[in-house]
Amino acid sequence: MNFGTVSTARNNDASANLTISCQGVPGVQVTVCIFVNEGVPAGMAPRRMGNNAGAFMAYDLYANAARTQLIGPVGRNYDIFYTFLSLSITGSAQFNLSVYGRVPPGQNLPAAYRYENAMSQGFLRYVFAAPLAGASSGENCRDGVAYPFASAGQSVFDFGGAQARVADNCVISLASDLDFGTVTQLDASRDATALIKLRCATDTDWLVTLSIGLNPTVNGFRQMAYNGNFLGYALYKDPAFLFPWGDTQVNGVAGSGENEDVTLTVYGRVFPQPVSVPGTYSDTVTVTLTY
CATH class of the missing domain: 2.60.40.1090 (Fimbrial-type adhesion domain)
Known part of the structure; x- marks a missing residue:
């Protein structure tokens, strides 16, 4: 997620896409949820980017374009970023999820050096519903718990982190x-x-x-x-x-x-x-x- 050159006088927004592929029984409902760890340097609400010179830039990741629902790590008390989909008649589906970022204004940010949050580990958790059953809840997805005759699991991915610069001004x-x-x-x-x-x-x-x-x-x-x-x-x-x-x-x-x-x-x-x-x-x- 590259914020480019940010201003300390306004919100600075960026986004990143996650491409997710699923395979299973045709027509089955799948609940998918996403979690992203803090990365380095650590920090949540706000997350932080560092410039390797002792300065930090606050930012956050959100599940919605209005930037009201934070995306948190696994096991933390944040709203669940989840969605539903149905597998096609071929038993597969591929779709994109957007992650929205924001660097808020009002920060005292040195202009020297690039700010970065190093690669964070992300978790994709999913629950396949039982045949003819409706989709599982977001809580089931978060906990990795499946109903009888259903299945659940998770996949680990590397979220590429975040970067930004501050313009001399x-x-x-x-x-x-x-x-x-x-x-x-x-x-x-x-x-x-x-x-x-x-x-x-x-x-x-x-x-x-x-x-x-x-x-x-x-x-x-x-x-x-x-x-x-x-x-x-x-x-x-x-x-x-x-x-x-x-x-x-x-x-x-x-x-x-x-x-x-x-x-x-x-x-x-x-x-x-x-x-x-x-x-x-x-x-x-x-x-x-x-x-």
């Missing part, structure tokens, strides 16, 4: 304006801050860079513009204004996701400089989140 939820306010002259530096808020899947490496803006840089500094006039300013990663924040891996801000909100502060400074034309000076800086 990041999103920016906030990028606020950097407002230096109103001044009458710039005979001293003018400082301001802005916030960037992001969230990344656990173990997803990320990098935030800031573009140079819409205007040509001068001596490496960005510029705000108004009617063809410019004011120089700079953006920094630290409150001491020592480390410029740029548009490359070297001068960006990097981290690793923990599936929690991360808030970054942008420190801006307008330098002392002459202002020949009063007005509202502005620039647009693009925030890029790479992961």
Whole structure:
């Protein structure tokens, strides 16, 4: 059962088919029931997949497409996954049973490595009814008990397990304006801050860079513009204004996701400089989140 790449924000569904063949007296009713053990790593309600790095993904197996009836191991207190069929005039029948899987949302799942639940042992139990008798109950099938003149048995099979991946995923939820306010002259530096808020899947490496803006840089500094006039300013990663924040891996801000909100502060400074034309000076800086 391959869930593919799952999302932590929604249900992730998959299914697998079991092909079952039966032989016996033509016309006889057969009750068939299925059980699947926990596999490795162990766990029930929910089952678990592991990524060999200490993280686990919860999932479950169900008998119905609505995913309300769990499939459990033999001898555990779960509803019985069973069905009836009649053998044809040739004394045989072949049919498919679907097993439905679901990975629920809301899990804190590192994106590194594939998640797997190793091959689980499955049990197919069956009860052939006595001639001219109706089908046996699900409880008879579960217990492997046949009525007089009937027969019961079981077959062991390997359920191929389950696997899934978690996509590297990041999103920016906030990028606020950097407002230096109103001044009458710039005979001293003018400082301001802005916030960037992001969230990344656990173990997803990320990098935030800031573009140079819409205007040509001068001596490496960005510029705000108004009617063809410019004011120089700079953006920094630290409150001491020592480390410029740029548009490359070297001068960006990097981290690793923990599936929690991360808030970054942008420190801006307008330098002392002459202002020949009063007005509202502005620039647009693009925030890029790479992961």
